[in-house]
Amino acid sequence: xxxxxxxxxxxxxxxxxxxxxxxxxxxxxxxxxxxxxxxxxxxxxxxxxxxxxxxxxxxxxxxxxxxxxxxxxxxxxxxxxxxxxxxxxxxxxxxxxxxxxxxxxxxxxxxxxxxxxxxxxxxxxxxxxxxxxxxxxxxxxxxxxxxxxxxxxxxxxxxxxxxxxxxxxxxxxxxxxxxxxxxxxxxxxxxxxxxxxxxxxxxxxxxxxxxxxxxxxxxxxxxxxxxxxxxxxxxxxxxxxxxxxxxxxxxxxxxxxxxxxxxxxxxxxxxxxxxxxxxxxxxxxxxxxxxxxxxxxxxxxxxxxxxxx
Ligand SMILES: NC(=O)C1=CN([C@@H]2O[C@H](COP(=O)(O)OP(=O)(O)OC[C@H]3O[C@@H](n4cnc5c(N)ncnc54)[C@H](OP(=O)(O)O)[C@@H]3O)[C@@H](O)[C@H]2O)C=CC1
Ligand SMILES: O=C(CO)COP(=O)(O)O
Numbered sequence: 474x475x476x477x478x479x480x481x482x483x484x485x486x487x488x489x490x491x492x493x494x495x496x497x498x499x500x501x502x503x504x505x506x507x508x509x510x511x512x513x514x515x516x517x518x519x520x521x522x523x524x525x526x527x528x529x530x531x532x533x534x535x536x537x538x539x540x541x542x543x544x545x546x547x548x549x550x551x552x553x554x555x556x557x558x559x560x561x562x563x564x565x566x567x568x569x570x571x572x573x574x575x576x577x578x579x580x581x582x583x584x585x586x587x588x589x590x591x592x593x594x595x596x597x598x599x600x601x602x603x604x605x606x607x608x609x610x611x612x613x614x615x616x617x618x619x620x621x622x623x624x625x626x627x628x629x630x631x632x633x634x635x636x637x638x639x640x641x642x643x644x645x646x647x648x649x650x651x652x653x654x655x656x657x658x659x660x661x662x663x664x665x666x667x668x669x670x671x672x673x674x675x676x677x678x679x680x681x682x683x684x685x686x687x688x689x690x691x692x693x694x695x696x697x698x699x700x701x702x703x704x705x706x707x708x709x710x711x712x713x714x715x716x717x718x719x720x721x722x723x724x725x726x727x728x729x730x731x732x733x734x735x736x737x738x739x740x741x742x743x744x745x746x747x748x749x750x751x752x753x754x755x756x757x758x759x760x761x762x763x764x765x766x767x768x769x770x771x772x773x774x775x776x777x778x779x780x781x782x
Contacts, residue, residue: 648709
C-alpha cells in the first residue's frame with residue numbers, strides 16, 4: 474500500500490467525489506465517501522482520517538465547512554478542495570473559505586481537465602495539485618497518481634482553482650457556439666478570446682498569470698469547451714437549440730457550476746471594473762434577456778480594438 478495506507482475521506486457522493494475515491498482506491502488506499510444521504514456519522518468517519526477531499530458543489534462548501542467546524546478537526550489533516558465555483562454571498566473561492574475556517578490545516582487545491590466519465594473509463598488524464606504547503610501537495614500527488622492519471626504540482630492554489638472555475642462560464646458560451654453551428658473559426662476565436670478574459674479576472678483575484686496557461690487553465694478550458702460530457706457545455710448547447718434554462722436544468726445530470734459563477738463573476742467584474750465581454754453576454758443569456766443569436770451579434774459588433782490591449 475502507498476504511503477502506509479493513508480486513510481482518505483471524500484466528502485460528496487456526486488460523480489466527482491466518486492471518481493476521486495476510485496482513483497485513490499486504484500492505489501489501494503483506504504477510502505471512505507461521506508454523503509449527506511448515507512446517514513453515517515461524519516465525526517466517526519474522520520476520526521482516524523489523514524486526508525479529507527471535499528468534492529461538493531459550491532452550494533455545499535459552506536455547509537460542509539460548518540459541519541466540520543463542529544467536529545474539532547485535527548490540524549494535521551490535509552484538506553483538499555476539488556470544487557469549481559464561487560460562493561454567492563461572499564464571492565470568495567472555496568480555497569479562501571477553507572483557509573479561513575481551518576488556517577492551521579495544510580490546504581491543497583485539485584483542479585484540471587478532468588471530465589469524470591472519461592476518468593472512470595480509465596482513459597488517460599492529467600490534473601494539478603496546488604498548495605502553499607509543498608509537502609501536502611507532494612503527498613497528494615503520490616496518493617492519486619497512477620498509470621492513467623498523471624498529477625502535476627503547482628504552488629499557486631488560487632490560480633489553479635480560478636482556472637477551473639472561470640472556464641465554466643466559457644463552456645456555456647462554447648456550447649452556444651456549437652449549438653448554433655457557428656463553425657470552427659468562431660469556436661477558435663471564442664476560446665482564444667476567452668483565455669485573456671480568464672487571465673484578466675484570475676490575476677485580479679490573486680492567481681499567477683502562468684497558471685492560467687497550464688492544465689488547470691487552458692487545459693480545462695479546452696476540455697470543457699469541446700466536450701458534450703460537460704454539463705456547462707450542455708447548458709449552452711441546449712440554450713442555442715431553444716430550450717429554456719428550467720427545461721435544461723430539469724434534465725441535467727449533476728451540477729453546472731457556470732450558471733452561478735456567471736452571476737457572481739458579473740458582480741466581481743462590476744465592483745473591480747473588469748472588462749468581461751463574453752461573461753456579460755452569457756449572463757444576459759442565462760437571465761433570459763437576450764437570445765443566443767443576439768449574444769453573438771453583441772460580441773461581434775463591439776468597438777474594434779487591438780488584439781492585446
Ligand atoms: N463532474 C466532473 O467531471 C468534475 C466536477 N468538478 C467539480 O466538483 C464539484 C462537484 O461536482 P459533481 O460531483 O460533478 O456534482 P454533482 O452534481 O454530481 O454532485 C454534487 C455534490 O455536491 C454536494 N452538495 C450539493 N449541495 C450540497 C449541500 N447543500 N450540502 C452539502 N453537500 C452538497 C452533493 O453532496 P451529497 O453527495 O451529500 O448529495 C454532491 O456530492 C463541482 O464544483 C464541479 O465543478 C471538478 C472536476 C470534474
Ligand atoms: O470541470 C469539469 C471538467 O474538468 C467538468 O465540467 P462540467 O462541470 O461542465 O461537467
